[in-house]
Amino acid sequence: MRICDLLNPQSVRLNVEVSTKEQAINNLVDLVAQSGCLNDAERFRTAVFDREAKVSTGLGEGVAIPHAKSAGVTKPGLAAMVVPQGVEFDSLDGKPAKLFFMIASPHHASDAHLDVLARLSTLLISEEFRNSLNSAQSVDEFLKIINKADEAEIEKENARKQKQLADEASKGSESDKAELSSSNKGYYDIVAVTACPAGLSHTYMAAEALEKQAKEMGISIKVETDGAAGNRNKLLPEEISKAKAVIVAADRIVDMDRFLGKPLIRVGVVEGIRHPKNLIKSALDPKCPKYQSGFLGSTSVSMRLYRHLMSGMAYLMPLAATAGILSAFARLDIVNDTQVGFFFDRVGYSIGTLLFPILSAFIAYSIRGRTALVAGFTGGVMADLGGSGVIGAVINGFVGGAVALLTTLFAGRFLKGHDATVALLLYPLMGALGTAAIAVFFTNIPAQFVDVYINSFFSESSVFTLIMIGALLAGMMSYDMGGPINKMAYAIGVLFLADSLPEQGPGGLVMASIMAGGMVPPIAAALASILVPQVFTSKINSLRFITLGKGLVFITEGIIPYLQTNPKIMKTACVACSALSGGLSMYFKCSICAPHGGIFIIPLCDHPIQYIISMASGIVVGIFAFSVIHLRSGSDSSVKVTVNSENT
Known part of the structure; x- marks a missing residue:
């Protein structure tokens, strides 16, 4: 094709x-x-x-x-x-x-179609x-x-494929072979991996840029493209082991453990397109850092910690939502003090007791895989027993991952030949004991102090301070629509909520402000285009019901198409209406029982009428602001297109 x-x-x-x-x-x-x-x-x-x-x-x-x-x-x-x-x-x-x-x-x-897009x-x-x-x-x-x-x-x-077939026939190899270095040593100077979220253009452009630059520099390279068509030109273990260095240009997760101990440069896929020469030079530099593990890799410390925390939260959120909703349902007047209410309360409470262990376990899992699960789970149990709350669970999750990492490194060096026994007994036992000891003697006490201080701060703060906190967190939700600020605010809400469940407490107050901040901008934008469609483009008007649906279920990114007109002013308006709703929600002490769900969990929240009033206030401000911004920008003007007579 x-x-x-x-x-x-x-x-x-x-x-x-x-x-x-x-x-x-x-x-x-x-x-x-x-x-x-x-x-x-x-x-x-x-x-x-x-x-x-x-x-x-x-x-x-x-x-x-x-x-x-x-x-x-x-x-x-x-x-x-x-x-x-x-x-x-x-x-x-x-x-x-x-x-x-x-x-x-x-x-x-199909693969044929994806090959065409890659070739372009x-x-x-x-x-x-x-x-x-x-x-x-x-x-x-x-x-x-x-x-x-x-x-x-x-x-x-086709020529490359024929050469590969010839190499396979002459050398009896079953693996893929690519162009070797001019000295024909039989290995590659550099191996690389490229990948982007969509797996389309950036993946293959980065691969081509690296291959072209390496050829100009007289360096042999093999690039694995982890794209939409699957994993192409896959790197073989012997190719990795013989390579001098590794380049990973990827904006999503790729298999990194295979590069353990190799000099490695990790960057975004765009860097592979823009600066292939610098990447190749840096990778071959004797000072290039060696990849040690997912925990001790070559990316920044803050980014690694963030990724591991997000991994734990991904598994925490459905549990937190289930525990919160069941416990809130058990407190409704229609089932309270009944066998049904008691049943839901016990189930919700039981699930809630697993929140800290699950959070810690999957933080540790992100660091060292399955061998760290028991160590991480133990860290969460110790946080629960020691009263150190979600702060202790997070810290102990990282401790569990580090303990598992050290245990596997030690075992791999001194206990060779006993893989099954080590994996089934030594790894989990040593991980659990090591994590428990560190939690008892080092991490639980300071984490408990911080956790108690945070809860005391919320219970003793003035109304004005709480309003400012609610406004700040809600405004962060609409600042960059799925970006790092948005994710930071949401992470704070989820962790605080997990710390409070099965009771809602301060975490429920924080989560309510955050959810209001995320829902208000898309709802306001959709209603503005419904009420005053003449100030918006026909294309935006066609998206209004989709945007409204996203807003109602707490998907803030639904407003993104509206931000294309005067993005800076629109972003300011989004932050303002979100902050208003978040501040009012905190003022009314509205509390949400789950980290997601949108309008479907409002009936289960504390003070649902006041919560609706809080959101409605921000929505009204947003409707007015968005309408004025689009009206002043003349967004209903048509696009002028001029085409050569030869194109008509």
């Missing part, structure tokens, strides 16, 4: 005039829709904007490749657009983007190829340039 099989002439436009990033994306989505590969254009449009809000797809050098996977796509498709004057696209080099390709992919695309990403690395496309005078010429380059790339791929 060739690139032009996915790129129809109707989906290509040259000499387009757009003035904003939003207009460029909307134009591209409309072009993709003309190819007939979408069953829900607006759903795909929302997915593209959501993807763009996380990391810009402006790659620099005048190229942008917006893309997304969506249920609104029936089959893979492409669209292309050239904007001669360029448009600001938050590109990595800060320069306007001129050449655009949009990739639409269903969640389960590879071709765009070439400056000559990009310049030729930008200079094309007609759609036919544009497609001919792509066809010619595509054929050349296919020939290269």
Whole structure:
């Protein structure tokens, strides 16, 4: 399959005039829709904007490749657009983007389609190829340039495959072989892995950039692409062991344990595209740090701690929600003091006793895998027994992971040949004893002091202080829509709630403010476009009910399409209406029993009427602010598109 099989002439436009990033994306989505590969254009449009809000797809050098996977796509498709004057696209080099390709992919695309998309990403690395496309005078010429380059790339791929087959036949190898170094030593100087969240363009562009740069430097390299088509060109254990260094350019989790003890550079996938030469030099530098483990790896300490904490919270949240909802239901008047109420209360309480052990266990699991589960679980039990609360559970989770790590390193060095016995008995026993001892003598006492202080602070603080806390946390929820500030606020809420359950306590107050802050902006934006549709674009109006649904179930990111108009002012308005609702929720002492659920758990909260009033206040302010901002921005103006006579 060739690139032009996915790129129809109707989906290509040259000499387009757009003035904003939003207009460029909307134009591209409309072009993709003309190819007939979408069953829900607006759903795909929302997915593209959501993807763009996380990391810009402006790659620099005048190229942008917006893309997304969506249920609104029936089959893979492409669209292309050239904007001669360029448009600001938050590109990595800060320069306007001129050449655009949009990739639409269903969640389960065939390997053949994904290979085509990967090949396009590879071709765009070439400056000559990009310049030729930008200079094309007609759609036919544009497609001919792509066809010619595509054929050349296919020939290269076939030649590589034939060489691999020849190597396998001559050496009797069953593994994949790639180009070796000029000295034919039989190993690679560098092995690398590239991966991005969508597994589309960035994954393959980073791989191509690294391979091209290594060839120029006379260095042999093998790159594993962990993309949407699966794990391609997989690194073999012997290739890793013989390599001088490892480069991991990935924005999602990849298998890192196989690189233990190797000099390793870990960066985002975009760095692999932008600075392959620097990465190769750094990896081969004698001072390059060796990868030691998921806990002692080469990324920053704060990022590693954050990832491990988030791993524990991912397993904690469904338990916390279940325990909180069951306990809250047991206190309702209709079942209180009945056998049914007693049953739900006992089940909720019993699940609640597992919160700290589960949180600690999966923090430890994130650090050292299954061998750390018992050590981490023990840390959570010790936090519960010692009264050190969620602070102790978090600390003991990291302690359990560290103890398990040291235990496995010690056993691997001195107790070789007894893997089964060690795994079944020594690892969990030593992990549990070590974690328990550290908890009793070192971590529980200071953690208990901090936990008691935090709870005392909430019970003794003035109303004004509580309002400020509620406003701050709620405002953080809508500051960056799924970014680090948003996640930090949510993590605080979940941990505080876990510390309070089965009673709601201070954690319930904090969670109520945070949930209000996350729900208000998308609800307000959706209602604004319903009440005054004339001030919003038709595309935004088509998303209003989807946005409303997301807001009602506590998905803050539903407002992202509305932020494309005057993003800084819109973000300020979001923070303001969220902070108002969060502050009022804290003032009324509203308390939520679960970390998610939106409107479905409001009937179970303390003071539900006041909670609705708190949210309604922020929603009213948001409706007014969003309407005025979009009205003053003239967001109902149409996009001006000028096309050459040769394209019509």
